[in-house]
Amino acid sequence: MKHINHLFSIIFLFVFLQAIDAAGQTYAKNGIVASSNKVASEIGIDILKKGGNAIDASVATAFALAVTHPAAGNIGGGGFMVFMDSSGTTTTIDFREKAPLKASPNMFLDIDGNLTKGKNLYGQESTGNHIGAKSIGVPGTVAGLYLAHQKYGTLPWAVLVQPSIDIAENGFPLTWSLSRAAAYFETNSPIPFLQDYFKKDTGELTxxxxxxxxxxxxxxxxxxxxxxxxxxxxxxxxxxIVRFMKENGGIITMEDLSRYTAVERNPIKGTYKGYDIYSMAPPSSGGVVLIEMMNLMELADLDSIEFNSTAYVHLVAEVMRRAFADRAEYLGDTDFNVDSPLEMLTSKAFAKKRFEHIDMSKASVSDSTKFGQIYDGSSTTHFSVADAKGNAVSLTYTLEHSYGSGMGSSKLGFIFNNEMGDFNPKPGYTSTSGIVGTNPNLIQPEKRMLSSMTPTIVAKDGKPFLVIGTPGGRTIINTVFQTVLNVLAYDMQVDTAIEAMKIHHQWLPDSIEYEKGLLSPDTVKALERMNHTLVPTNSLGELMGIQIDAKNTIKIGASDSSSPDGAAIGY
Known part of the structure; x- marks a missing residue:
């Protein structure tokens, strides 16, 4: 922290009006865009410089990511946006994908009632609800961006879309991470579209x-x-799109496409020691679970619990365990599940009851007969935007798995999602490995599948203070939760909070994932003695965040070092 504070002083005194990049963070006087691709962030900043607001920059950035970050940036998927304007008024846009009209609860089961299986886009065995054209949900991204622009944008729509067209037509330098994906798919993918996706007209890989x-x-x-x-x-x-679906076994029709609408919804709101937290309501579970976990942590005596200690990891894991159990039991698309008890789950009183049963000396036990795990694949991306006028956007969108279904029409040039895999695939069946069969998230026509995306804005004194979100599939909620906790409870600056050690527990499977090299071997052993099961992983999430220092009128942007092409750019 000392060197970061020193760096802040230098910037504040000598380059106050200039954005700079150092050690993953960017300081700016006016606006910042933090996304998974530098080209896309630059396009968003260019829109802000032209007089656009945070919504305008978000639309342009999202379309640019559809060109430069095809693993997750998309027009063939869907997602969520949280928007806070300069007055502190907050709203959200739900553009989650929908099940087609021909979808049914048992559509991925064989005649014996078991999940079908096959080869996925990587050539690996996978369950049928994640492979093939039947796994494609009705895309929502274009409708969501259009609704946001029509209601809150200021620049013409064409001005926001044109930069992505220019990049697609003129090209951009293929990054190392994309070139590795290209080589892998050419050799290993069973899907012709992916085999050819990165090729030039000559038939050679770019x-x-x-x-x-x-x-x-x-x-x-x-x-x-x-x-x-x-x-x-x-x-x-x-x-x-419909021609492609008919020829490849998909079930999306012209009626499905014409009936799709994005929806503006009220955000889920919570508080933590004087801060207001705004996040996404169902069909995303992110906001509800985040608020429940922050309420639980507010009850803990964190002054006596050192960050990254055995007690800290145990407490956080037990908090996660309880919140994700509630997620599996209660949450789904509230347009279909009107009885979801959102007020109860996000209340301080409910958190108090849950907190009373945490034993700080040993791990609880997850019961697979009652609850289940979270959803979402790894093909998600997030970006955060703050403009000079005090507006802020947190936007997360996805294709489900990395590169989605891997399928697409060669005439259209984009990849379709495989989001149908986010529904509970087998009614009534929940297993210790994480398959869930609870009713709120069963497949129904035009229903939106439950998500764990957690775009979030934290406000202080009615103004945006922290704009945060991440990809990471099943780990999204916990990664955002710990980053928000790091900033609000442990007083970390956003870049430090993003890089700090993260863990993940999702009720089932009953284990703690932790980032290798960031948790001491002694702590791992101590947790195992408390009956926890520890599973190492390389990283959890690729966070993109902005912290706003209202006192010094400075914005601090940060791109997670785990994101190979990510960048926070300001001016």
Whole structure:
């Protein structure tokens, strides 16, 4: 912290008006965009410089990520946006994918009632609810971005979409991470679309560092630029989507596309020691679980619990265990599950009851007959935006697995999601390995599958203070939770909070994942003696965050070092 504070002083005194990059953080006087790709962040900043607000920059950044970050940036998936304006008014946009009209609860079961299996886009065995065209949910991204722009944007729609068209047409230097994916898919993927996805007109793979051009995607984006959301859900793009589905065993129809709508919803709101926390309501479970866990931690005596200690990890894991058990029991799309007890789950009184049963000397036991695990694959990305006018956006969107279903039309140039795998696949069946069969998240036509995406804005004195979110699939909620806790309870600056050690417990499987090298061997052994099962992992999440220092009118942006192409850029 000493060197960070020293760095802050230098910046504040000598380069007060200039954004700089150092050790993963960026300081800015006006605006910041932190995303999983530097080119996309630069496009968002350019929109802010042109006079656009945080919504405008978010729309442009999201479309740019659909070109530069195809593993998760998308127009073939869906997600959620949390928006706080300069007055402190907060709203959310739900553009989660939907089940097609022909979907049914048993659609992924064989005649014996077991989950079907097959090869996924990586050539590995997978369950049927994550592979093939039947796994594709009705995409929501274009509708969500369009709704946000129509209600809260200021610059013309075409101005926001055009930069992504330019990148797709003219190309951008293929990054090392993308070039590695290209080589892998050419050799290992059973899906022809992915085998050819990164190839040039000559049939050769685009090498690392050379311009990767996507003319078919540019054409699709041009339709969206010229016709708004109708450019995707109607017209030539929609017709080609439906043709592709018919030829590949999918069930999405023109009616599914024309009926899709994004929805503006009230945020889930909680408090933590004077801070207001705003996050996403169902069909994302992120906000509810985040608020429940923050309420539980507010009851703990954190002054006596050292960060990263055995007591800290045990407490956090037990808090996670309880919140995720409640998630599996109660949460789903509230448009279909009207009895979800959101007020109870996010109340201080409910947290007090849950907290009373935490034993600080030993681990609890997860019961697979009652509850289950979280969902979402790893193909999610998040970006945070703050503008000079005091507006802020936290946006997370996804394809489910990395590169989604791996399927796409060569005429359209984008990858479809495999989000149907986020529904509970087998009614009534919950296992210790994490398969869940509770009713709130069973497949129904036009239902939105439960998500763990957790775009979040923390406010202080009615103004944005922390804008945060992450990809990470099943670990998203816990990664955001710990980062928010690090800032609010342990007084870390956002970049330090992002890089700090994270753990993950999701009720089932009954184990703690922890980041290798960031938890001492002695602590691991001590936790095992408390009956915890410890599982090492490389990293948890790729957080993109912004902290706003209202006193000094400075914005601090941070891109997780785990994101190979990520960047926080400010001006």
């Amino acid at each position: 090498p690392f560092g050379e311009l990767w051009k996507q003319p078919e995607l540019a054409n699709t984006l041009s339709e969206i630029r010229d016709h708004g959301q109708d450019g995707f859900y109607k017209g030539v793009v929609a017709k080609e």
